Amino acid sequence: MQSNLLKNEVAEFAKLVWDRKLTDGTGGNMSIKDGEKIYITPTSTIKHFLTEKDIITIDKDGNKIEGEKDPSSERRMHLKIYEKASDVTAVIHAHPIFSTSFAITFEKLPINALPESALVLDPITYIEYKMPGTQEFADAFEEGLERGSKVFVLQNHGVTVAGKDMKDAYVKLETLEFLAQVSFISKLYGNLTEIPVDKIKAFKEFVNKK
Secondary structure (H helix, E strand, O other): OOHHHHHHHHHHHHHHHHOOOOOOOOOOEEEEEEEOOEEOEOOOOHHHHHHHHHHHEEEEOOOOOEEEOEEEHHHHHHHHHHOOOOOOOOOEEEEOOOHHHHHHHHHOHHHOHHHHHHHOOOEEEOOOOOOOOOHHEEEEEEEHHOOOOEEEOOOOOEEEEOOHHHHHHHHHHHHHHHHHHHHHHHHHHOOOOOOOOOHHHHHHHHHOOO
């Protein structure tokens, strides 16, 4: 069944995020949207041990349709993203070490430090602290979503990425964390430079022509 395949995909990517140390403890949550249904990770679970049977099915209003446990407490964020971005079918929220460090300092990442980060992550939206799981927190994503952002740095919290599918969302997460890592290390050497905007523009045009 299609639903079982999608539940398995959520579980497998949740394990991948945990195993790659892109989130901690029971932190983080992931989902896939399929029509009127959303398959989302349960609350308060270690992602490494998830199977498709653990994934919860909810509707577009957040009501549980199927599953033993409660859906993620941050499901309102997922619902908001799906509501405002029709091209998104997958969302990952996580707490990667270096990206979350930037979230704590609330310092903007040098997105043009690498061609790949400029291509994959632009634009990044920075959201001031809101209590996780609340409607206020979910509503804070609206402005960024309206300008086409799919990458969000959440002050004193973590990061959220959205994609056309789960692979796309995961690539954004890995790219964001890699940018945060190399930015941190480059600062230790005191010479962090970014690629000029005109060259980034030329690179994007070149890639889009291929």
